Structures are given as structure tokens and as C-alpha cells.
Amino acid sequence: MPRLRFCLLLAAMPLPVLADSAAELDALALADAAVSQPQSDSPLHGQLQLSHWQGSPWQGFASVRLDSVLQPGWRAVLADRLDFRPQAGGPAQVNSLQEAYLSWQPSPEQALDVGRINPRGGVALGFNPLDVWRDSGLRAAASADPASARDNRLGVVMLRAQQLYDGGSVGVLLAPALASAANPAPWSPDWGSSNRRERWQLQASVAGSGSLRTQWLLAGGAGEALQPGVAASLLLGDATTVYGEASASRRHDLAGGGARRWRALGVLGLGYTAATRLTLHAEWHYNGQALAAADWAALRGQAYGRYRQAAQQAALAPTRQQWFLHAEWQDFLRPGLVATAMLRHDRIDDSRFFSSGLRWQGDRLALGVNAERGLGRLGSHYGGQPLRWQLFSNFYY
Template identity: 40%
Template sequence: MAHWHGVSDTRVMPPVIRIDRKIGWLNPRLGVGLAAWLIAGLASTASWASDADALALADQALEPAAARSDWQIFTEGMLGQVNQRAPLDDIRISRASVDVLLDTAINPDWRLTLANRVDWLGQDGQYEVVNTFKEGYVSWQAQPNAALDLGRINLRNGVALGYNPTDYFKVGALRSVVSIAPASLRENRLGVGMLRGQWVWEGGAVNAVFAPKLANRRQNAAFSPDWGASNSVSRYLLTSSVQVLPGFAPQFLLLGEQGQSPQLGMNASILAGDALTLYAEYSGGRSAALLLAAPALLPAAPVSWHSRLAAGGTHTFANNLSLSLEYHYDGEALNQSQWRALWLNPADYWAYRSAVFHAQSLPTQQAAMSFVSWRDAGVKALDLNWMLRRDLVDQSWQSWLEARYHFERIDWALQWQYQNGAPGSQYGALPQRHSLQAVVKYFF
């Protein structure tokens, strides 16, 4: 089961973190204090620069060219407060994280990629540790235009920002939710054990993936690789991209999964002007509705064709501000009457929401999202991000705002989250009303 940190994902069911594993061999207050002291000392030596410079020092115009590092490592600390709906008390939360990426050449034909993240999560004096083994695979460049990969790979498909119907390997991939930002949810998750073949040519590409079943059920142990979450059934995925017109190369997907009919998918994007990009992704196939998670309400759901869609566009303005608007649809989710009826049975309601969170899907059939990103927002190195999600079935909504300042090797961020809606709605049913987090991130 995934772990969340008070300020949960937009689709999280339960109220607060589950503390399953206390850290007996470490004093968390002392550890967090030492980490904060170390980061503060490092920050005092940081110089003014952009985040891009922190991640790619070789690109600095005034510095001599440096070799690309095989390692990317950062640590992150967070302190926050969660305001809950009455009669629940407010919650103090904290987090310390270490994220490591190794991407290195073994020889001219072989590469090794490893990615892992550890989160120490705290809530009102209780602590737990969650490890996410994101990737670990070897790549063989068999020919200049052909390659094979074997191991755990975080394969991300889809062109939309807030909801990805063709991101088939997202199901069950979250172990620890540290941010509801879409990029964080796609990056900080388990990869899938697979064999992947790739073949590219001028104007097109073909990928073939086979992901075998490796375990029957999820494992909650702190440092478990959790193959039951990523590889509980055998799957295959075929994708093909072909350039139809200059600047337009749609991608077609075919997913096969043990016990389910094949699913068809398509991704497409096009530059509609100097500053406007339009995009859409679609997935469809025969499947049972997600309401199967509420067996008392619907003992047997018929298998029928269901469509899932995300469509939108991004406009970039001259001042480095970009605005994205999206529409989301999931035919497997509940319509208005089904959603209202489900709320009458709390056990079925939360079982359904747990299944939706596990699938990273939509609880109701229609939603909308806007995302505003402003780089150098009036001040160099200051970025502002604002996300607004709205459920178009129950009219509840959620807002997330971030201000982030970049130094050469350190980021300081302040994040605020607010959710509102009627009782039983997607966002109104969650116990968290709003939260505030202060985050510091150091790049080695």
C-alpha cells in the first residue's frame, strides 16, 4: 500500500499517514536536526545561479568545460503543518529524503542505470522509512539504431500533464507520495521489471516491452523492491511512432495484460503556432468498471468498451510564463448518480477510492486542470507554479501553489495546498483542508 504524507495525492483515500515501521535505531529528531545543520552550512557557501546550472555545471559559459558526471544525488528536507477538518486535530509533518541516480557506461556498447529514493516520513513525533527502487537496468546498444534494456525501468508514456491514460505502467507504482505535482508523481515511483527492445530510424521508432509476473502481492517492508506492486501480472506493450507531417509524429500503443482484453492507445501533439502546443492522448479497450472495488454495491460489473482521454494545450508567453489547460475523461469511473450513491456506503466508498489511487486514475468520469508555470517570476531564479484541479462531476476542487528559489546547488521552496468541496466529493471528503510546507533541496 502506498504511503502518503498528510498532504496526500489528489486521489488518496485514507486520512493521514499510516505509521507501520518506527525507526528504533535512529533518533529522528537528532537526525533531522543534524541534516538541517549540514544543509544550512552548505547553503552559506552557495552562489547565485539557476537550477539548470546546478544540474549541468558543464554548461556554464564562464567555466571551463567539465565532463558529465555519472552520478546525480540530492537530499531534501521538509517541515510542514496540515490543517484538518473538524473534529480532527492539526498535524505537524516532516520529511528527509535522499535521491540517487547512476547512469554510466560499462563499455562502448553497454550502460548501467540505477535510481533509488529513500524517504524518512514524520507525523506528530512518529516516523517511518520508505524506500522506492525506481530503476535498475542494463542497456546493450546492439546496433547504432537498435538497443535492448533489461531490468527495472520507469517507462512513462503520455503527452498530457495531469492525467495520462496511456501511461499503462503507472498502476500500483507509488510507494511514497511526497508531492502532488504531476512531475513528482511520474518520477518518484517504482519502475517495472521488463525486457525492452528499441529500433529507431529517420522519421520513426518501434518499441517492444515484455514485463513478466514476478510476485503475487505488494510488500510493505521499508526496503522491499516490491515486485508485487510493479509486476503482479504479465504484460506486453508495443509502441510505434511515425512522422506523418513535419512536426507531427503520433505514437500508437498496444497493451496486452494477463486476464484483460488488449488496450489501444494513441499520443499526439502539434505546434499550432509560435507559442501554442496542442496535445491529446487516448486509450480504449474492453474492461470492467472500477466500481468492482465496491462489491457490495455492484457484485458483478459487465465487461464493455471503455474510453479514457486527456486533451489540452500549453501557451508560452514572452515573459517565461506558460499556461496549460486540460480536460480529462475516464469511462471506467463513476458518473454523477453512481458517485452520489456510493457515498451512502462509507466502506465501499473508501474501498473504491483506494482502488482509484492504486490505479492513479480518476474517481469520477470528468475533470479539468490548469497549470501555470512562471520562470524568473519578476526576480531571476524565482519560479512560481500553480495547479488547479476541478472535478466536473461533483464540482469539488484542489489548488496547489509553489514558490521556488534556485541557488547554485540548493533550492528553497514554499508549497501551499488547499482543497474544498461538499461532503462525499472527491476533495471535500478528504480530511485535510489545507497545508503549508517549507522545503530545502541540496544538489551534490
């Protein structure tokens, strides 16, 4: 509690954190295009998606996001998602209150937000070690698109403040404990998934010499070790960006065993944007909380199931190293048509995950199709994942 009171005093000062991912990417001068569906200035954004796994019935979801200015300096944000799925083994509908918060901006450089917020941190596309809120929970299956997983998770009830200055920003996030366990009831706000313990985060961004940009993070909470982190990006020429991020803390491994020791999470990446509006990204991901290769290969039965569940709850890969490749081509073949492709290759068990899609983007409506498939031996990271088709539409108003 003394640490929490100290952070509350900091929050009363104009010491905010970087805002949403789009602002963070701009601040760090990344030469890329968003992996998720395009952002819009429209106050109302909706999405309808249908998904079909090979051998399973269709299911889908409808979501809506409202971002409205109430009056000068005041803004309200509400985001909700309703999933429809077959009744076998679960309810027919599951609702997720993703965000609901009020924002006050007393000046162009200051902002204070309170409510359920989904903060997004880091500079990489496929995995973000600086995203300490990634375990807030997904109440239903999301797309393999990493940005979709970040956008569709539950937000965390918190107080967030930020202060922008010439060349960077500083800030603080404070989240109280509201419930000790997750609530799977279809219409529950599920405070236990997002706010099961007190947590806090201090963060700053700094513009270095030339095109170098850095983020610095320190996070902690009740019963948690301190977690420092850093991210950096550097623009090489007009089209190429190198970037990386890393964090570390004293933890047990994902299996809950082993000594509590420093375990690191890291990403190294390279991005390139061609004059044809083709954007390419290649990343190497490292998860120091995962089991060693021999221990992962030896998992069987209930121990395997418990380990995969722990990795899923922590929103981490069950193995230590992966390659991530992503391509997006704006105006592919004709204006408004967007083609995407993604590959995840697990270096530990040689399993792979492929995804490709095509989207037509208009001013007020987007229509698209996506297909994804996992390949590998049964029990590997991506093995046993059948072909999945997704049809989706987005509207902006």
C-alpha cells in the same frame, strides 16, 4: 505464454520503445516546460523534502538518483527514496527502490534496457491514458504535482528495447510476474506492487506532415484485455500546441461491477508559451472507468472506502471528468526564480484542488516551497484535504 514468447522474439530484434518522458516530449515537439523539478546533465541528483499537513506532524523524504556511463555504450541507473513519517499507524521509515537497470546502446539508434524501469508515456501533463504502467505503486504519499507522482512511483522489472529512425521510433516492453501481492514491509523491494502479472507493450512514434507528431500503443498481459491507444500533438505557430491522447479496453468499472465493456480514457489539451517564459496549460480529463455521477454521489461507508482505494491503486480519478490548469513562470521577478500554480476542478462533484509554489534554481542547488489545499464537501473527490506545506531542496553533482 505463447504471446509472451512471441514478444520475447520481438525484443531480440531492434524494436525499442520511446525512452523517458523528456525524450518523448522532445520527439512530439511540445512547446512547454516540465512540471517537475528541472532536469540536469549531472549524473547524481538528490532531493530532500519536508511536508506538513494542517493538524499533523512534519514528515519528509530523501531521494537520490544516479545515472552513470560505465563505458562507451553502457549506462547504469539507480534511483531510491527513503520516507520518514510519524510512527502512529505505520513504520517510521519506508524505502522505495524506484529504478535499478542496465542500459546497452550498441548504436546511436538502438538501446536495450533490463531491470527495474519507470517508463513514462503520453503527451499530456496532468493525466496520461497512454501510461499503462501508472498502477505500479506509490509506497508513500507524493506531491500533487502529476510529474512528481510519476517520478516517485515504483518502476517495473522489465526488458525494454528501442529503435530510433528518421522521423520516429518503434519498440517493445516486456514485464514478467514476480509476486502475487504487494509487500508493505519498510525495506521490501515490493515486487508484488510492480510485477504482479505478466504485461507487455508495443509502441511507435511517427512524425507526420508539418508539426504533427503521433504515438501509437498496444498493451496487454495475463488476464487483461488488449488496450490500444494513440496520442497526437500539433504545433500552431511558434508558441501554441494542441494535443490529446486516448486509450480504451474492455474492463469492469472501478467498483468491480457492471458489464465488461469498452471503457475509454482521454485527454484534450492546449499549451502556450509566452516570450516572458510563462507557460500555460489547460486540459480536460475523462475517465470512463469511473462510476456515473449518481452512483458516485450515492456511495457511502465501506463501499465508498473500497471504491476510493480501487481508484488509488489504479492511479485514476474516482470521477469521470476534470479540468486541469497549470502555469509555470521561469525567471519570475529575477533570473533563477520559478513560480508555479495548478488547479484541478472536478466537474462531477464541483470539488477543487489548488497548488502553488516558488523555487529558486541554481546550477547545483534548488530550494523551494509549495502549498496545496483541497476544497469541497466531505466525501467529494478533493473535499477534506487540509492545507499542506512542502519545503524541498534539490542538489546536482
